[in-house]
Amino acid sequence: MRQATLGAGCFWGVEHFLRQIPGVETVVCGYMGGHVDHPTYPQVKAGTTGHAEVVQIEFDEQRVSLEAILEFFWQHHNPTTVNRQGEDVGSQYRSVIFFHDNEQRLVAEASKSRQQREGFWQDKTIVTEIVPASTFWPAEAYHQNYLARNELPSCHLPLY
Secondary structure, X not given: OEEEEEEEOOHHHHHHHHOOOOOEEEEEEEEEOOOXXXXXXXXXXXXOOOOEEEEEEEEOOOOOOHHHHHHHHHHOOOOOOOOEEOOEEOHHHOEEEEEOOHHHHHHHHHHHHHHHHHOOOOOOOOOOEEEEOOOOEEOXXXXXXXXXXXXXXXXXXXXX
């Protein structure tokens, strides 16, 4: 199993869509990239911890590649808005790829370049950060699989 950590605004919608990809074994909502240990949702939502809302994915490389997961990532959020996804505003909603090793960094950079050159967002500047992974803090239990449990529509819609 490999791990990937992505931030694309509110984690509920990203989690919901990623769970549907064959080869993605687990998706956990959480926080990464900040300066507070054991952050809580109210702290992260207030924008004072430096953390982004993220999903941490475990996937089977024999069934799905990181490239395919990133293609899905680009399709389900707007990577051209700084610290914003729809009505959610703040650095906790930033577009970010946290890489776990140099291979992932290279894949992420190539994917971002390809999207900028050829993808849906080619007429705008992609601002997605590509930074080293740090400690992942799982979100509270009530955030896990939230949309499925509450039968709510996603805040992330397929963009293309």
